[in-house]
Amino acid sequence: MTIPPFIWCIVLLWGLTPAIYLLGRIGQQRDESPGSPIARWAALAAMLAAWIPLGMAITSFADGPARYTLGAMALEFDGLALLLSVLAMALGTLAVIYSIGYMAGSDDEEKFYAMLVAMIGAIVGLGCATDLFNMWVWFEAMAITSYLLVAFYHEQPGALEAGVKYLVQSAAGSMLILLGIALVLLQTGTLDLSEIHAAAVTSPALLSAGGLFLIGFGVKAALVPVHTWLPDAHSQAPTGVSALLSGVVIEAGLFALLRVITALANVTSDWGVLLMGFGALNMLIGNLMALRQTRIKRLLAFSSLVHIGYMLLGFGAAIYTGTLTGAQGAMFHVFNHGLMKSLAFMAAGCFLYVLHAAHSDHSALVADDLYGAAGRYPFAALAFSIALLSLGGLPPLAGFMSKWQIFVACFNSGNAWISGLAVFGALNSVLSLGYYAPLINRMYRKAPSAVIENGPESLPLSMLVPLGLMALAIVMIGVWPVLLDWLSMPSGLALMAALSG
Amino acid sequence: MSLSPVTIIWAGVFCLLGIGLYGLLAVRNLIKVIVALQILVKMAMLSLVAASYSVDKLALGQSLAVMVMVADTIVAVIGLALAVQVQQRLGTLDISELSRLRK
Helix, strand or coil: CCCCHHHHHHHHHHHHHHHHHHHHHHHHHHHCCCCCHHHHHHHHHHHHHHHHHHHHHHHHHHHCCEEEEECCEEEEECHHHHHHHHHHHHHHHHHHHHHHHHCCCCCCHHHHHHHHHHHHHHHHHHHHECEHHHHHHHHHHHHHHHHHHHCCCCCCHHHHHHHHHHHHHHHHHHHHHHHHHHHHHHHHCCCEHHHHHHHCCCCHHHHHHHHHHHHHHHHHHCCHHHCCHHHHHHHHCCHHHHHHHHHHHHHHHHHHHHHHHHHCCCCCCCHHHHHHHHHHHHHHHHHHHHHCCCEHHHHHHHHHHHHHHHHHHHHHHHHHHCCHHHHHHHHHHHHHHHHHHHHHHHHHHHHHHHHHHHHCCCCCCEHHHHCCHHHHCHHHHHHHHHHHHHHCCCCCCHHHHHHHHHHHHHHHCCCHHHHHHHHHHHHHHHHHHHHHHHHHHHHHHCCCCHHHHHCCCCCCHHHHHHHHHHHHHHHHHHHCHHHHHHHHHHHHHHHHHHHHC | CCCCHHHHHHHHHHHHHHHHHHHHHHCCEHHHHHHHHHHHHHHHHHHHHHHHHHCCCHHHHHHHHHHHHHHHHHHHHHHHHHHHHHHHHHCCCEHHHHHHHCC
């Protein structure tokens, strides 16, 4: 049996992880300075090399999903896997390029890049898993690498606290997932997702398994009552990692949740209602908490909660009514949110870089530090503004298009409650401008703050290139939303196919 | 009604679940929190083996349990490493102290 290209993508990423670490270590011993230049370029080379098999997998995707079976383990490159792997690889590559400038000269650079590449490999694998337990293993691999990345600045109390909180909540969640897996195995006698779909009937054990999955994967996807780790972890991690955590990792948790919920679709028809309920809660709590924040990265972390809310609304409507538009819109929003939130975090990271260069400590970036940023750093300020306006859902940017599609799907359902939720979502979108707009106002219309005035003359080119690419992509997708149909269409179809079995 | 071994095992699973969750919520010492997490891990492994025994796929359950051991050992190691860092940098293992010191 020939090995399909998407397997090589995972194998390359995981196989090159130790190589990045070892090369970085060797390079470090040679020149005695902190940081490890070889690790940076090795990580970039690994990411670019993994694009080759992924590109082959994408071009051969039209021939039907590739499947690879090894013993009892099966991996399938279906629509969901396509979206998740393209998103993870695109943002991962940009985060590596960004970190070349941002992380230059920090201690343990080689560990940072090795973990980053391993995390992206785990996310690609998570997308491809067709088996409950296999999915758990990828999920756990992703979680373990992200614990290490969140607690990367381990000399700072804030990062340690974030790491402990994240580890305890996430590990407890994954044990609940395992209990759910055991209950599913007990009731259906199988772990394969499509066989579970066929064998599942309404029973208390499967209902409680579904509830356990909702809590367990919900911790990673930041559903509201179990989201408390997210603002700490996303604001304390190094910026490149924050961008990936917000842009890909929580979405990967959401995708895992969607896979198990669609497999348990026959147990009850209320999964969609539950998702929409959590969606409304996420939007409201996320917005109210974000309005109170003065630290930029914490504010962006709470805004991730809001956007998870929009995705849950779209997926919930799609699962409840069985319509494709909602699923497609939510998939579109997953990709757009990845771009927008990564751009916002990376642009905020530019100002954080300026702050560290000016103060040479690790204090947090607060909103008042942004005063007059546009005068000295026009490019980063413009990119940050594009990201914030797109997150707030202003046309003609990408964020507007996907929110629009989700709301249209809700109204098309003809159900008064779902339409009401769409109105609630639109109002929340307006509310979110209440914390995005003042940031832009601060950058463009005020005299420079002390931080901006003492900052370096210019930012490293490697930090500006990803900003430019992502800002361009957001504007392009906003003007021509059909550009992403090749991703949102198959992933929406794959979700619907999994739902109907 | 006589108690079958499987019933006793499931009772054990839910006892461990209760103890583990109680420990996570009630305990303030970081090391004890990690012990509570380990109790949850044992709950998960026991439930996987019990479920696979009931559906006559014992080999599957055992291989899953071994895999869980591998994954959870790494989590425990990272948790303990964080605990060491917390003790060294902040001089305390109390998790409520930890959130207070951040400010």
